[in-house]
Amino acid sequence: MRKKENLRESYPCRECQAGIVHPSHVTYFTWLKDELITVPNFPAWICDLCGKREYDQRAISWLTMLLNPNAGRKVEEKKKKPPYSHLSGDNAAPAIK
Numbered sequence: 001m002r003k004k005e006n007l008r009e010s011y012p013c014r015e016c017q018a019g020i021v022h023p024s025h026v027t028y029f030t031w032l033k034d035e036l037i038t039v040p041n042f043p044a045w046i047c048d049l050c051g052k053r054e055y056d057q058r059a060i061s062w063l064t065m066l067l068n069p070n071a072g073r074k075v076e077e078k079k080k081k082p083p084y085s086h087l088s089g090d091n092a093a094p095a096i097k
């Protein structure tokens with residue numbers, strides 16, 4: 001019995017269709033504003049023939065979360081509307097008692 005488990009395994013390259021994509025670790029570069037961030041030992045899949053790289057999507061989202069200080073944190077914006085506002089002249093909205 002064989003289960004389909006291609007998640008962490010090598011697989012044939014979709015790009016050149018001849019090479020094999022192997023799990024590997026690379027140094028990932030990304031820009032954060034004006035700073036170049038390098039992440040060593042970043043999980044990636046690399047084709048041994050054409051060199052196509054695919055990064056681990058989970059690692060990418062993890063990294064994005066790290067780099068974005070607002071990620072994962074819900075910014076609660078409390079918009080306080082005044083209970084009654086002065087309507088100027090025109091009767092656009094009905095007055096609230």
Ligand SMILES: [Zn+2]
Nearest residue numbers: 013016047050
């Ligand atoms: Zn390839």
